[in-house]
Amino acid sequence: METPVIPHRLEIIHAHKAHGGWVAAVLPIHYPRALFRAFDILPVEVWGPPRIDPTLGSAHLQPYVCSIVRNALAYLLDGRLNVADFIVVPHTCDSLQGFASILIDFVKPTQPVLPIYLPRGKRLSDLIFLTDEFKALYRTLAELTHREPSPADLMAAIEREEQADDLLAQLHHGRRNLALSQTDLYRLIRSREYLPAETFVEIAGAVVQSARSLPPPNDIPIMLSGIVPEPLTLFDALTQLNAYVAADDFAACGRRLYERGSRADPFERMAERILLAPPDSTRGSSMQDRLDHLTTLAQTTGARGIVFYDVKFCEPELFYLPVLREGLQRANLPSVVIEFDLNDGLTQQTQTRLEAFIEMIGGTQ
Amino acid sequence: MTYQRTPTQDTLRYQWNVNVIGKPALRLNRWLAQLRQPKPSPYLAPPLNITPRTKELIARHYLEGRYANLHRKVAWVTSGAPAEILKALNFYVLYPENHAALCGAARTVVDIATEAENAGYSRDLCSYARTDIGALLSGKTPVGKLPKPDLLMACTNICQTVLFWYQAVAHHFRIPLILIDTPFVYTTASDQAINYVWRQLDAAVPIAERVAGDFLSSRKLEQVTRLSKLAAELWMQIIERGKHRPAPISVFDQFIHMAPIVEMRGEAYTVDFYAALLKEVEQRIAKGISAVKQERKRLLWDNLPIWYRLRFIAEKLGAHGVALVVSTYTNAWAELAPMFDPKNPMASGARTYLHAILNRGTGYKLAMMQKMIADYQLDGAILHSDRSCKPYSIGQMDQRDRLLRESGVPALLLEADHGDPRAFAEEQVANRLEAFVEMLGE
Numbered sequence: 173m174e175t176p177v178i179p180h181r182l183e184i185i186h187a188h189k190a191h192g193g194w195v196a197a198v199l200p201i202h203y204p205r206a207l208f209r210a211f212d213i214l215p216v217e218v219w220g221p222p223r224i225d226p227t228l229g230s231a232h233l234q235p236y237v238c239s240i241v242r243n244a245l246a247y248l249l250d251g252r253l254n255v256a257d258f259i260v261v262p263h264t265c266d267s268l269q270g271f272a273s274i275l276i277d278f279v280k281p282t283q284p285v286l287p288i289y290l291p292r293g294k295r296l297s298d299l300i301f302l303t304d305e306f307k308a309l310y311r312t313l314a315e316l317t318h319r320e321p322s323p324a325d326l327m328a329a330i331e332r333e334e335q336a337d338d339l340l341a342q343l344h345h346g347r348r349n350l351a352l353s354q355t356d357l358y359r360l361i362r363s364r365e366y367l368p369a370e371t372f373v374e375i376a377g378a379v380v381q382s383a384r385s386l387p388p389p390n391d392i393p394i395m396l397s398g399i400v401p402e403p404l405t406l407f408d409a410l411t412q413l414n415a416y417v418a419a420d421d422f423a424a425c426g427r428r429l430y431e432r433g434s435r436a437d438p439f440e441r442m443a444e445r446i447l448l449a450p451p452d453s454t455r456g457s458s459m460q461d462r463l464d465h466l467t468t469l470a471q472t473t474g475a476r477g478i479v480f481y482d483v484k485f486c487e488p489e490l491f492y493l494p495v496l497r498e499g500l501q502r503a504n505l506p507s508v509v510i511e512f513d514l515n516d517g518l519t520q521q522t523q524t525r526l527e528a529f530i531e532m533i534g535g536t537q
Numbered sequence: 538m539t540y541q542r543t544p545t546q547d548t549l550r551y552q553w554n555v556n557v558i559g560k561p562a563l564r565l566n567r568w569l570a571q572l573r574q575p576k577p578s579p580y581l582a583p584p585l586n587i588t589p590r591t592k593e594l595i596a597r598h599y600l601e602g603r604y605a606n607l608h609r610k611v612a613w614v615t616s617g618a619p620a621e622i623l624k625a626l627n628f629y630v631l632y633p634e635n636h637a638a639l640c641g642a643a644r645t646v647v648d649i650a651t652e653a654e655n656a657g658y659s660r661d662l663c664s665y666a667r668t669d670i671g672a673l674l675s676g677k678t679p680v681g682k683l684p685k686p687d688l689l690m691a692c693t694n695i696c697q698t699v700l701f702w703y704q705a706v707a708h709h710f711r712i713p714l715i716l717i718d719t720p721f722v723y724t725t726a727s728d729q730a731i732n733y734v735w736r737q738l739d740a741a742v743p744i745a746e747r748v749a750g751d752f753l754s755s756r757k758l759e760q761v762t763r764l765s766k767l768a769a770e771l772w773m774q775i776i777e778r779g780k781h782r783p784a785p786i787s788v789f790d791q792f793i794h795m796a797p798i799v800e801m802r803g804e805a806y807t808v809d810f811y812a813a814l815l816k817e818v819e820q821r822i823a824k825g826i827s828a829v830k831q832e833r834k835r836l837l838w839d840n841l842p843i844w845y846r847l848r849f850i851a852e853k854l855g856a857h858g859v860a861l862v863v864s865t866y867t868n869a870w871a872e873l874a875p876m877f878d879p880k881n882p883m884a885s886g887a888r889t890y891l892h893a894i895l896n897r898g899t900g901y902k903l904a905m906m907q908k909m910i911a912d913y914q915l916d917g918a919i920l921h922s923d924r925s926c927k928p929y930s931i932g933q934m935d936q937r938d939r940l941l942r943e944s945g946v947p948a949l950l951l952e953a954d955h956g957d958p959r960a961f962a963e964e965q966v967a968n969r970l971e972a973f974v975e976m977l978g979e
Contacts, residue, residue, distance in 0.1 A: 232934050234952075236661070236924050266697050269721050270899070270931025276723055277900030278935040289720035289730070292693060292700055297736040298718070304729035305720075456700050456716070459708040485661050487927070491701030494657030495708050 175356050176375050178363045181216065185255055188214040188368070194317065197256035197283075199244060199271070200399070201264050201423045201454055202290055204306050204442040206329040209369065210321035211313045213258065217365035218244050219424060222402045222514040225250075232274055238485040239514035240399070241267045245274070248281060256283055258316070263289045264454045265488055284316060292456030294447045302443035310439070326438035334432045334445075336369035339376040341429045344419070349383040354407035354417055361425050362404075391416035392534045395475035397466065397496075398482045399489060400424040405518050406481070415530045418473035421466060422481075427452045453488035462492055463499040470505050477533035478507040479526065483514065506533055547607035559600045567593040580855030582821075582828050585790055587814050594810060595639070595796050599680035605629035610749050611684040613706065615699045616799050617893045618692035618717060619738060619886050621765055624803040625758040626749040629684060632800040633706075636672070636683065637665035639796075641844030641956040643679040650957060652677065663925040664956030666702040673709060686712060688748045690741070694719040694896040696928045713748065715741045719891050723898045726891045735887035761803035762886075763879035771811035772798045773871035778818045779862040780913050783827030784835065785818050788861035789851045790828060792842045798870045833858030834977050837909050839865045839902075839936075840921035840929045841955035846963070853967060857974045863913045865905060866929075869894045899932030906936065907944050916977055918948040925954045949973040 179187075185195050194213040208215045220243040229246035247253060259281060261272035272287045289305055291298035314320050321329075343350065343361055350357060360379060364372055391414045401407070401422055410417060420426040427450050433441035451457035451465045470478065478500060482489045497507045508529040510522055542550075570589035577583065605611050612628040614620050620630050640646050646664060652671035654660055660667070672678045689712060691703035700716065707714040717737050720730040742753050772795075778785055794814060801807040821827075836854070838861045843850065854861065873892060878885035894902060906918060918940055920933045937948040951969060954960035 234922055234924075234930055234934070237927065237931060263721055266927045267931065269697075270928065273721075273723060273899040274932055274935060277898055277903070277932070278939070287721070287723055291720075291733070292697075292718045293716055295737075295740070297733060297740060300736070301720070301729055301733035304732075308727060308729060453701065456697075456704070456718075459704050487662060487698060488701055490659040490662055491666075491698075491705060493659070495705060497657060 175352070176360055176379055178360060178375060179367070179371070181366045182255075184366055184368070184371070185214070185216060189255075194257040195255060196258040196260050196286075197248075197253045198260040199262060199264070199268055200240065201262060201452070202428070202446045202449065203260060203262045203288055204309070204446070205369070206326065206333045206438075206442055207306055207309060207313070208260075209332070210326045210329040211317050211319055213313070213317070214366075214368060215260065216256070217424075218247065218253070219365070219400045220244060220402070220514045221247060223517060224515070226515060232279070233270075236485055237267050237270070238483050240483055241271045243514055245271060245279075248275075249279070253281075253283075259283050259285045261285065261287045263287060265486075267485075267487075284312075286312060290446070290455060294455075299440065299443055299447060302447065303437075303439045306439045306442055323438055327441075330433065330438055330441055332369040332373075334430075336364065336372045336376070337430050338432070339373055339380055340364055342380045343376055344426060344429060346380065346383055347418075348389070349386050350379060351382065351384070351386070352379065354411055355404050358401060358404055358407055358425070362401075364428075365424070389416050390414070392530055393418035393474045393476055394530065394533070395419045395421065395466070395470050395473065395478045397421035397478055397480050398423070399486055400483065401481065402512075402514055403518055409518055409523050409526065410530075413527055413530045414534070415526070418475040419469045421450070421469065423452060423454065426450065426469075453492050459492060459495040463496055466496060466500060467503050467505065470500070470503075476505070477529060478505055479529065480507060480509045482509065482511050484511045551604045551608035554604050555601055560597060563593050563596050563600065566596075578852065578855065580830055580858075581787075581851060582826055582830060585786070585794070585814070585817055585821075587810075587817055588793065590810065590813070591794050591796065594801065594806070598801060602629060602631055602684045603680070603682045605684040610687045612688040612690055612745075612748075613686040613703075614690040615692050615695060615703070617694040617890065617895070618690045619741075619890055620690070621758060621761045621803050621882060621886070622738070622741060622745055622753065623688075623690065624761045626745055626751055626753055628688070628745075628749060630800070631684060631686070633669040634665050635796060635800045636678070636680065637668040637956055638842075638844050640668050640672070640679060642847070644845050644958070645677070645679050646845065646956045647959060649675065649677045660957075660959075663696075663698050663702070664954055664960075665925065666698060666705075668956055670702070670705060673706065686710060688712060688745060689714040690717065690745075691715070692717040692719060692890060694890050694893040696895060696926065698927075713744055715744055717741065717890065719893075719896050721898075722891055722896055722901075724900075726888070730891060731887050734891055735883060738883050738886055758882050759879050762877060762882040764805060764808055765802040766874055766877040766879060768798055768802055768804075768807045768811050769871055769874035769877070771808065771815055772867075773874055775811065775815050775818055776863065776868055776871055778815075778822065781822050782835075782914065783829065783832035784860050784862040785821035785826060785828060787828035787851065788838045788864040788867065789842075789847050791864060791867040792844075792847060795867050795870065827860070828862075829855045829858060829860040831858040832860045834916040834974070835860050835862045835914060837861070837863050837865070837906060837913070837915050837918040838921065839906060839918060839933065840923045841866055841926055843921065843953045843961065844955060845958045846953075846961060846966075849963070850966075850970070853970050854974065859974055859977070861919070862915070863909050865894060865902060865909070868905075868909075895928050899936065902932065903936045903939055906940060910940070910944050910946055915946060917946045917973070919973070920948055920950050921955075922950050922952050923955050924952070924960050925956060947973070947976055
């Protein structure tokens with residue numbers, strides 16, 4: 173199959189605005205896409221972005237704040253988010269909490285800033301709270317847009333997102349049979365960050381349909397874990413090292429394989445889908461849940477080692493590493509930790525460490 | 538055949554070590570300390586007379602902790618957690634953050650935190666967390682021994698860090714973790730947030746009861762909450778005495794004497810202690826004793842203390858007649874006192890725990906600093922940009938600018954870490970303090 177043509181982010185944004193829709197710049201990680209779409213607001217995610225001048229962000233944030241948050245602030249202050257009508261900040265970590273607070277209290281961008289608190293558990297009280305939080309967000313959006321989507325509108329939007337998420341899961345799980353390079357696969361997976369569900373379904377659907385049973389690759393299967401795979405040349409480097417990403421546990425990718433909801437109430441359903449997503453440090457999943465998930469994922473996909481590829485200063489991720497690495501080692505799954513800064517690109521040091529690790533697990537076959 | 542102690546033997550061992558031997562020894566130690574003359578400082582007032590009693594209280598708390606597993610259930614909790622529920626269920630309550638602060642003051646953090654770092658915990662993580670994880674992995678602690686917890690309670694109203702930190706501890710000990718998740722209050726607390734916290738408090742009770750093997754008495758909870766509130770109110774009055782010129786008590790004194798309000802809330806002896814401290818502070822005012830002998834300038838301190846260099850900074854500022862008279866940090870255990878309603882501990886607790894300063898927006902903290910500047914007649918502020926506390930530190934760069942622009946007072950951003958001296962550049966700090974003091978003028 174040829175490399176799928178994925179429309180550029182700006183192209184999608186301008187097309188959406190041209191027909192009268194709004195755009196929300198959404199910070200990582202979890203948020204109710206369907207709720208925004210029901211208001212004709214296109215959520216476009218902002219994971220940094222990488223490789224920009226962070227100076228403007230550094231005027232407000234200390235050096236020990238991660239580059240995702242710093243870059244996002246620099247990007248906003250540089251006017252690069254002016255195209256957005258809303259800024260949405262899910263409460264993912266202390267740094268994003270601080271980011272939202274600085275925006276609301278000091279930076280005061282022209283767009284409304286909409287924080288969303290995500291509970292750190294999956295108890296009944298968490299479900300009730302998140303449902304209420306989404307209802308409050310609905311009321312805010314209704315006030316801002318003067319629209320009031322009906323429950324049927326909301327359910328229709330949820331259905332579209334669920335269909336897109338089903339296909340996203342098929343891309344993840346069926347990756348061995350897709351005639352795509354690793355880089356192209358991840359470019360497609362990450363296009364979910366800004367493509368409308370219906371466009372994503374169209375493109376990903378064609379890719380999934382063209383899947384055929386391929387002979388098992390000779391490359392060394394590995395798993396990646398972390399927040400976001402940047403830069404995408406990471407996958408080219410891995411391919412050159414004869415490594416094959418059999419599965420991932422990236423917050424931007426594998427931790428957002430939301431299953432279909434079961435509840436009839438649209439708000440409960442959106443909350444349920446997020447709470448039941450794969451274990452995630454930022455949602456406060458237990459160490460054991462994450463360890464079990466990673467072990468199972470590695471075992472079912474044949475991954476022979478795990479690369480924890482983490483953004484520098486990411487506290488939620490760093491806390492889990494000792495327990496995860498020790499548990500994985502017990503399951504004969506070696507791991508390595510590589511920290512990076514979004515503005516660094518793929519450094520020679522990172523490539524050397526990857527090479528050493530892949531050689532090591534390749535040699536222990 | 539292995540010898541097993543009976544519960545009676547355990548209780549006897551506890552009574553012998555704590556009440557028969559330990560407490561009288563600590564009391565004797567206090568009397569001896571009261572007889573000793575402290576080394577005089579040319580710039581600072583002598584330590585408060587109550588200091589040996591503070592040390593005795595802290596030592597007694599850790600002495601009870603050392604043998605607590607023989608005698609009662611133990612809970613480890615975060616500093617902003619609703620510990621009153623656990624106190625009312627007769628748990629021995631340990632605050633790992635306080636323990637880490639004590640390690641900081643005792644300058645044992647590097648040795649202990651290294652144990653956690655060797656186990657894979659990054660140096661970019663909070664030094665309190667690294668210290669306590671290092672202590673539980675190695676057994677190293679300046680207090681002799683920490684009791685093994687039967688239950689954990691983490692409340693996210695101070696940071697998300699505690700959630701991950703307690704997840705690691707729960708995994709290590711394989712014990713239940715009660716999470717009280719407090720949605721961040723950007724501007725005002727929503728009804729859904731208050732109801733959410735309330736529901737979690739209600740749900741925490743049966744878990745705690747199960748571990749305690751006892752039922753929560755509403756009368757006991759009310760009594761503990763009342764004592765907590767009384768101690769916090771006294772603490773607030775003590776802090777407010779800093780409005781007097783010259784200030785009778787410095788922020789450094791508050792750092793030293795805040796341990797009981799953090800880790801011994803809900804106890805009658807804590808109320809007695811703060812009543813005595815308030816009395817001494819008032820006596821100082823009456824006698825004209827000031828914390829800094831020649832008070833010339835008055836400053837605010839924002840964020841956690843730099844535990845391992847309290848004396849260094851106090852002397853450095855004191856030499857120039859600069860007094861740190863109020864702090865957003867020590868105030869955190871005072872400002873919520875009026876919100877507590879002992880008659881309605883769960884409902885008022887839900888609202889109270891949501892409104893901890895660290896769970897509120899950067900604008901709220903700025904407004905609080907501005908109010909303190911007006912109320913305490915301050916000339917400037919030192920904002921400790923604490924590597925180990927992102928939620929407290931993020932926002933300080935804007936707050937510093939606004940303090941100057943809106944309140945007309947200069948503010949210094951001081952880079953350090955509350956526990957780890959490896960993030961403290963002494964010469965650089967000294968130079969920055971000197972330059973800042975110079976800028977304050979005569």
